[in-house]
Amino acid sequence: MARDSQAALVALNRFGFGARGGASGDLINAASDPRGFVKAELGRPNGVLLEAPGLQSTPQLGQAVFAYQDQVKQAREAAKAAAPTEAPPQAPADQKPDTKLRRNLSLNAVMTDIAGQMADAKPADNMAKPDTMQPNAATPPAAKPAPQPLNVIQKTFRAEALARLQRATLVECGFTERLVVFWSNHFCISANKGELARMWAGAFEREAVRPHVLGRFADMLKAVEQHPAMLFFLDNQQSLGPDSRAGQNRKRGLNENLAREIMELHTLGVGGGYTQEDVTSLARIITGWTFAGRQGQLGVPGSFVFNTNAHQPGPQVLLGKTYAPTGLAQGEAALADIARHPSTANFIATKFVRHFVADDPPAVLVARLRDVFVRTDGDLRALATALVDSDEAWKAPLTKMRSPYDFLVASGRLLARVPEDPSAYLNNLNLLGQPLWSPAGPNGFPDTSAAWAAPEGMKLRLDIAAQMGARLGNNIDPLDLLEFAAADAASIETRRTVERAESRQQALALLLMSPEMQRR
């Protein structure tokens, strides 16, 4: 049975988001048929889509941003107009009662008094609510002024984050959700680019990534590069063909940003056989790929449009092939060819194996997945299936480090807590250096153990685990959780460390930090 538990650990941790606690029986189910457990999700392509009440389409969201920006502008102008006559409301002088004069304080006053300095009232947590993991994060402080209401962009971002987190917490194995995270990071945008990017970050993943995670790479590539979020993130909406009508009328011209990243980061990879000429050429080819602005001259505001006026006319040579001037179809043909380029197959197979198996990916497995990618014309379900069917993926030791996102989701799953508010997750992701949908550059978050097992990161993980322990340890049996998480695949040392902890709180913190929970 020991071997089965070990395989179950691979099934759940290498491929999924870790075992769920409670009555899920994940580890037992995975142990009885580890491959089948992982592959079950691949047979449900519709299960990858994410639709939740209130999540809107990219044009709707874009229009909401335009409206919000108009409001802010109007308010600012109104304030400016009023400024000369009306002084801004003066903050009242410090009216805090002098506590020394009032010996018989009411509790209310005390709460008010200490809230600002150090205290925070919260409901007694007799039966732990399935809400946030961070102590005190859920309840507004007793006497602080009401926080600024969230604007539509913040609200949207949080709703998108919550939907994603809830899905990740609830799914059985989590393999397809892990695939979503992988592809979303491969084709990343950053919410920090601006208001539109923040607004669109979740929709981008829902609309451009999820439908193709078990589909064809070429389709995902096209969906991603034509998505307004990507066009905004990598500046293509500003790029004008030098000889296009718009290019001739204005001082602006070509912007190579998106074209370069398509080849360098999304498909061929550095050294994938393209030149600067090819970058420029692809940049020309995709001029005119943009989204309709707030005026809607080009189409529905916030939707992808091909702007002929900005498109560089004429044929273009890319990677040795000439593409006739067919407008939008010119770029689509170019992307379709890049998608099935041998360098792309190699680049994707390597990155895929590095993510799921080892920082130093086994060459045999990479070669096999590359062949599958080529043979199936980039069928991503076939790629995922080949990975799960390989022996290498099951034999390689669990040396990869869970990313902060994996770690937090796996912890939430083990504790059987479906988030009702994303704040704790978002805060902890920021703290641990993986702010949701906001990598520092277009190459996405790092994917090596060294990046995530850094000294400061480990210290912070421990602090977060200790907080979860302090908040949730009261109501759990840590040894039960260890059974859910690893059963007899847990090392003797981990079991002993959890058993010998001085309190349930400490036991939970140590369990969450154990190699069984950190490695995948």
Place this chain on the structure above:
Amino acid sequence: MDCVENRLITSRRGLLLGGASFAAWAYLPKFARAADGRDPRLIVVILRGALDGLSTVAPIGDPDYAGLHGSIALTADGAHPAIMLDTFFALHPAMPEFARMYRDMHAAVIHAVATPYRDRSHFDGQDVLESGYAGPGRVQSGWLNRALEALPRGERVSSGLAVGPTTPLVLRGAAPTVGWAPVALPQADDDTAMRLVDLYRHRDPALASALSQGLQLEKAASGDDMKPKPGNAAMQMRQVARGAAKLMGADDGPRIAALAFDGWDTHANEGGPVGRLAFLLGGLDGALAEFESGLGDRWRDTVVVVATEFGRTARINGTDGTDHGTGTIALLAGGAVKGGRVISDWPGLKLANLYEGRDLKPTTDLRSVIKGVLQGQFGLSDRVLAETVFPDSAAARPMKGLVA
């Protein structure tokens, strides 16, 4: 009794939201002993991890003590002499505030005490200590909550105050509680970090090295670790106590509170007059002082009970620490305590007198001590204490005369 329930709910909301509803709440708690003008308060401090009672209140008059406790034994002389409480027992030098309260007759020690639990699992031991049941496995409610519930109708104290990120088991149950925790979240304590580094050393050297470095960076950033500073365990104890005392000091504040301090599981490098345990005891001592000053006039009617799940071995182990044991101490502090004494039916530390040949033998049932405090403070009857608060505990009679 609907109206009573409504008031309680109102009170809870009021405390939570700090809104006007609380100020408008006309109900003031009355107590069983309100007739004599007292307004009693009770604070229960749980020390999680099992406190070494023999190092906190050392029986230096016992001829076997020094040999058993070896390198970490306290002495009446030297650079850091223990504080003599009588001719036999001496207090750890890290606790001058408790010593002062003791001299002022407002602090007492009960020695060779234990819950009815006789195994050595922290989790089960804490369950027994906090649930008030005779054995482990009952975690629905705690004895302090049932004591709250048992107070006479219409004379209820307001909600119990649960200090910390969650309600400790001792205060969990049907009676209403409110929660409070300092906003500055504690970092993982050193003990937890050391245990994790140890696990990593055996199982995952790369993580051991990363985490060790991370912890050292942290230390370097915050300076000497054994000095009270924001964020360390001793400072946190003070901070928590200060906040709780402020809440309880209000006219309409909670009369009853429970909190837990962690880190007492001193298997290695426990230290003697200075060192790790000394550091923690200094924090506890500081917390008691914060209760005293924060409660002001109310301190007169207050009892603080300090208890732990079990004690530690009488003989030190091979790593200058102590392992899980049985008998230990309980501390009482507060203006309402009839103090200035160490209450003990001392069993002696001769090998034949040790429990299972290794632990201080318990001669006093901790439930008797707590029952004595609950009776003295709130007038709960023997029957309620023996059946409801501590089920099946009739044999553990309430200790008399603990409360002035």
